[in-house]
Amino acid sequence: MYPELPAGIAYGGDYYPEQWPREVQEEDIALMREAGINLVSVGMFSWVLMEPAEGRYEFGWLDEILDRLHAAGVRVNLATPTAAPPAWFLRAHPDALPVTREGVRIGPGGRQSACSSSPAFREAGARLVRALATRYRDHPAVVMWHVHNEYGAPLGECYCEHSVAAFRAWLRRAYRDIAALNDAWGTVFWGQVYGDWAEIDAPRHNHTAVNPAQRLDFARFSDEQHREHYALQRDILREITPHLPITTNFAGTVNCKSTDLWKWARELDVVANDHYLKAERPDNHIDLAMSADLARSVAGGAPWMLMEHSVGAVNWQPRNLAKRPGEMRRNSLAHVARGSDSVLFFQFRASRFGAEKFHSAMVPHAGPTSPQWREVVGLGADLRALAGVRGSRVRAEVALLWDWESYWALELDWRPSADLSFRERMDAYYEALWREHVTVDFAHPAADLSGYRLVIAPSAYLLGEAAAKNLHRYVESGGHLLVSYFSGIVDEHDAVHPGAVPGALRDVLGLSVEEFHPLPAGGTVALSDGGTGRIWSERVVRAGAATVRTFAGGLDDGHPAVTCHALGTGRAWYAATAPEPGTLRELLGEVLDGAGVRRPAGLPETVEIVRRGDHLFLLNHGDQAAAVPEVTGTDVLAGTAFGGSVPAGGVAVVRVAGR
Template identity: 50%
Template sequence: MISTLLSRAGGADGDPAPRLVYGADYNPEQWPRAVWEEDVRLMREAGVNLVSVGIFSWARLQPAEDTWDFAWLDEVMDLLHEGGVGVDLATATASPPPWLTTAHPEILPVTATGETLWPGARQHWRPTSPVFRRYALRLVRALATRYAGHPALVAWHVNNELGCHNVYDYSDDAARAFRDWLRARYSTVDALNSAWGTAFWSQRYTDWEQILPPRLAASHPNPTQQLDFKRFSSDALKDHLRAEREVLRELTPDIPVTTNFMVMGGTRGMNYPDWADEIDFVSNDHYVHPGPQDRDELSFSANLTSGISGGRPWFLMEHSTSAVNWQPVNVAKRPGDLVRDSLLHVAHGADAVCFFQWRQSAAGAEKYHSAMVPHAGADSELFRAVAGLGATLESLAPLAGSEREPARVGILYDWESWWASEQDSHPTSLLDYRQEALDWYSALLALGIRADLVTTRADLHRHQVLIAPVLHVVPADLAKTLTRYAEQGGHLITTYFSGVVDEHDHVWLGGYPGALRDLLGIHIEEFGPLLPGDSVELDDATTGTLWTDRITVTDSGTEVLARYRTGEQSGRPAVTRRPAGGGSAAYVSTRLGVEGLTSLLPRLLEPAGVESELPAEARGSVEPVVRRGAGGRFLFLVNRTDDTVQVPGLGGDVLVGATGADGTLTLGPRAVAVLRQPVA
């Protein structure tokens, strides 16, 4: 769908052929009218063929409750269409205008401590406010009515980064909506009491009106109440997404609808796999966080976005050309980073590469955030790099619409385990669910092995190996699915603090790892978390931190792959594997980090026969990703290093990059090559 969006606007030159989308958020309302025509000219020069418009324009579009101003947007839409640039038109509901919050301060969010979040920034609205919903949908209806037939319109952009700043609201509106959500989930107060374990600490409820969000309390709030509030908060935002979408589908049934997710870093409040079916195509925003795993994290997030999208092509709605403005130190990107970051998203399924934003702002909170046209103007190294990327993306048009080729290894990423495993009152507060998953991913990259990030909604049997780090929440049905997966020939690998609780955050009794205990053939009576700075040695020369388990092997077929050499568990199993039907189930009881996992993984992957597809010289230095479609098999080779890497000939036509006379491909520092190979 994404690759054909431009046909709605006639393509950049009236050409309806599929191509990759290239563009940015465009905010013409920040600039004098004289700048707009220059913008369109530079867009054509850079190869831009689509922009997102109107994201934060509510106050301009509706200056007062009964006053509308569409004239400026009419002109912008016309100019863009004349320039061959399609429009992803935002509903502009992300930030209410001052007149609305002055008239209706009851739409403002409230924190867990009872503080009101006031206007002056953005996203100052309650997802459950009926007043906000009424005004927001009125705006959506006005926009859809006016632009339903405009030839520039190719897609609708609902709100913006839903939940970025207002995912958790503890207001009275939220309390009422939370109670309604709980009634729908549990039907009776008695069923809720059972699910929440309210016999503990005299919390038993006798009436729905007694139930509140987990506001600031004297001690630790009920853990299931916390988990349900996370579920509810994600659902409340999803409900707002649906409400706007329904208006758009009523008035413009042929225009696809999307909203931009934030699959990156620590953004965890929105259950994106649960949202994916609500939109016509998945979109994502991603910004690099400088650090030792920065580009691995970018690859991880892009990979996970593809998993959320079910393997179908998706839309990179925002990333940065260079520095951002919101990190403690905002470092500019190095030469080559802009192209590598962009093409790494394309490798993992993005059919659109867009930035925040087109022209760097002269005022406001994001004036130091980079853009396609920087403060220095078009005569700059940055804009020349932007135009160069546009030409590269045009050369990659043949892969538009292709899907990622499934990898033999899958990494299971579960939002509810992420939420529940990091709540308070646990064996350790140092556990980092996402970091553990990222470490496994980085270790696979270090071995040159492709892996897919998948969710519990995916067909897990597509992968010969399934790694499920910290799979803390395991309902009975999921336990059966994983058992069946292993018995039918799959090889499951899981870790510490997995299988421990059910969907109500109740412990599976009888010993850990609870729901997975029989499948793994082990029994754990007590956890052994480690203090900060403490570590243990394993007899395979790896080092564990954060966690240890007091493991007893309960099945004669369970093999001990490594034992603890030091620490309280010295001599006890640290890594185990049990045959199960045609497959196996392995358990890693400590945090080994990237280096330790890189050492261990070959043994864990051995039963499945999984090895790198890369030549030995390129393993670890190069990340391979494959997309496959009608146009061929597209092999991306991404240099993970700051050194030049030589890759022996792999065959195929070189779309990006160049080979020597002997077919060897030279990848410069941070470079990307793309080969088109025949489909087998």
């Protein structure tokens, strides 16, 4: 990845030496060496310690810990601490505190507690970053920079006076002429026409729906403000330390609704992601896989960094369930399987105080005699055995289309059904593919899709002209495309495409839709093959497409429910409902077979199988041993020939070079 980073898989996590006396710090470093830890993140929330008063910098405490970490062979990912502005700053600049959509200015005492548009916040942070970079530009322990923390979580949008001023400036740059803005936003509706830029406010809370085009632009603007804040710090760091890679950590790719990670990835030297299990979800390992696949895809297929995950329970869910024995190891290796070159945790030692004192850690409150610490040491040994995986890539034949702007637009006010959800459709298709043992990439609809046998659009409500043409070319050139309902409906301003829906996809799908027929809460509709649809049905009119399945009941009885359109040398499928899981598996099997996507035969559903370079990862999430008879090679974790099965809850990583 980068020569400054540790060789092999980076192992460690967030370290907060400022919370502990020197004797504990010395014990920590000894424990790091015992576990094989080679990378820790330092400084994340320590602005007030670095700058206890405006312009007075104190780095002696940081000098000392960096020197000791270096002497122990532990490298440092040094953070800029702007996610936690100090009390003296907020006292001097209370206008930097964010304002909610409802008009409430938040108080201090948390984190992410300053608006990215605030000039004072930007200026103060930039001064600190320059001082920090100058101080440590040549320190041998520092091998990379970590800017801020989890942009967009929890602060996605801010409605303060600085944000409104920046929004107006952003709109002037985007539209140049206010008449163009009025046209794009459709302000003639409800008499919203603007005659001056100063008349435009942020789309604050209202007693009714607010202009969706305005809200969509405000989401774009808000995300861009965070990227500007990141880029301001990055450019200072790049000027002073051009040899060091720079990143920031995403707050879980699949959960980053307010951040367009396709755009963010262009700004980073390496993609870094945080992931925390949804503890009460029985199949939470599927959500983990999805997050890892999306991180890899955002990175353009390159290796990425798992910057945070948990050893055991987190502290912020309704019920924070502990991980079962072996689960932490399995979770960690699943991220490596799907492209991560690091396994890092929040945090190294459990805090005694503060909001996260009940969050698990590599060194728990029970200390280094605990079973949890033994698992941490064992994982370190596993990762050393997997050093040869570093830098290798995962290849996929199937892509799921994911567009954050479509996500934002779909879930604004007054859509045809409260059950329309970007993640519901995305999760349904991803889970079905995972259970079919199909590794997937995610892709933007306008990206190059030529390398995939099959592309699936589970939720493409907003689809611009360029993306629509891209999908048309893909199918015409021999690709296979599967599109779910309520896709291709609006353009980039949330305006319905002219003509019959789905306007952007009519030609490629060979059909139009006369009317939407959302189902009542919990409602279902029968299909002609004996399957069942949920959430949605619609009146499909074929215009070249062939009917594959029909509705067998409801308002659309006898009309197409699933179609397939031959276009050029490819095929475009359409599902006009949400098939229940078994029905979706059957449909996907048919589509995958038609696209020539092979799957392993006879493999238990509980076994996750991913190939990365010349290593095949086999992760058994079940309670029974699983036979994998067709795989041969060396199990690099066991150091022996693979025996043809994976124990319950276990992991095998088989080197299968040349296969």
